[in-house]
Amino acid sequence: MAIVETRDIRKHFGEVRAVDGVSIATMDREFLVLLGPSGCGKTTLLRMIAGLERPTSGDILIGDQVVTELSPRERKTAMVFQSYALYPHMTVFNNIAFPLKAQGFPGGDIGRKVEWAASMFGIEKLLDRKPRALSGGERQRVALARAMVRDPSVFLLDEPLSNLDAKLRNSAREELQQFQRQVGTTTIYVTHDQVEAMGLGDRIAVMERGVVRQLGTPQEVYDDPADTFVAGFLGSPPMNLVDRQGEIVGFRPEKLLPKTVFQAQEGLIPLRFHVTRVENLGADRLIYGTLGDPFPDAKAIANLPYTLPGRIRPGEIHDFALREKDLRFFDRATGLKIPRNPAVERK
């Protein structure tokens, strides 16, 4: 199987530094997600790995072999595009068969392989149709079948679920993950959707402005963000970031809870929470407000599960609390995480 590695890879379009020195390596059979806001360089990075874009500098390795100068066909990578990019003038069969024909497979093999790939995604009955006559979900399956039919060493997926409606996206996500586990092909998946990233990825690379801010498991990236960007990008609502004595303190909204919820008083920071707004989201309640000591006048959001009893109304002041170990600290100038034992001096 294959490990994909980039070494200080850069892509500059004139003055714009789309990708600005990225060094990451996948693990074998891994599902790696490139996550970031639009324009962060994740798609450019994927296209360079695919061979569709030539890096300005740096190297790309697939399975220990430098492929920087190789064409896409020589890299044995397969890609699924956001638009699926099915050939509109070909039937589903011919779409799936196209890469096989390009590789010069004999006719009989092509038929068998197409049938196999189609059955994998449950689209055997659609083989005679043109893409125009397919639904969004069916097109996505055809695109996946076309990508996997030739046993690529690496799968590259560029926001393949973003054109599906929300309901379909959930089931497609599940199928995609099952399928990847089944074939065990190293997969790099680009998305701007953090839910997709958290749900699908073995690891997530969070990108911003052409660089990777953090590479880690979903848990690591969420619980222990490397900088304020990652802290603010992941989670909905994102991590509360509060200025205090020259550093930035971060804590997740779901960690800010009424004081009565906590059993042990050990390591607990009690604070007053002046509620300004309440949003009821069904399963959760979002409480907007300002904090008292030790974060005077800092705006914060608390995320309370609906199962938590108690009425909270705008204008009220409640006793909330935070656990010291849930606090994260960031450098005010660089935004980078300050690694240290959480020790908050109590006043």
Added chain:
Amino acid sequence: MSVLEREMPAPPRKKGRLALYLDDDRRLGRTMLAPAVLYIVLLVGFPFLLALYYSVSDVTVGARELSFVGLENFRRALRNPTFLTALKNTFIFTIVSQIVVVVLAKALALAFMKEFRGKRLVRFLVLLPWVAPISLGAIGWLWTLDSVYSVINWTLRDLGLLAPGTWPIWLGQPTLAMASVVTVHVWRLLPLATVIILAGLTSIPQDLHDAAEMDGAGAFRHLFQVTVPLVLPIMLVAVLFGLVFTFTDMIVIYVLTRGGPFDTTQVLASYAYFTGIDGGDLAGGSAIALFLFPVLAAAAILILRLARRTEVT
């Protein structure tokens, strides 16, 4: 005026007659369509009906009365060897020039998809023949292909590429004359076809080209299995336009060869003109010209169907 009065909204002014008229979509639409309809009726519809009428009569230039002769004019045309040559030539010119145009236009359009130095200048030069009036262009070609002063011949001679004793008379030898006429047609139609195909090429999403590359398609497979099939509908539009232009054109023939030598480059349009206007046989000329009609009608139907289909998808 009191304060109260001033604060009251002004009563709606009575709309002028023109404003009322302009507000009525149906009437306004008809008005705006009228010039086009008038133009078609007067300059296309009426002459066409007149041609139909003439073609079944024995009218001549200067005749004061005419009588109905049935299909005699058509019968006469079909027995006339010059007419048959003209019919054949019309198809040859149209088909050969269209094949050449499509191949060259496709190549040019593909070249224009790439970035290169001086692209704008080249594009301007390629488009130039389309902007130039066809009659002026044809006169230019007349000089270029002149039997004595042909710049082509003198250049070839000075380069030593012309064997001693040979001196091609471009417009005077049957095969060369036909080749010359085709060349001028190609020269004239290439810009339009290039622009149309270029539009078709740019409308193909980049993702499809990327997908073909990811799927490992080589240059040939990419071109003939992805790019060409996708521009085919729009290419057909270019072909149909070119077909109509070439099929009905008589200026190139009129300026360059007048159908000669010995009617070898005669086409339906030019022959209809020579018979009907120069020869004074309006009835015969009309009949000849009407032979263009079935082909043009078929082309028009195809164009309209294509236009509708591209709208839907």
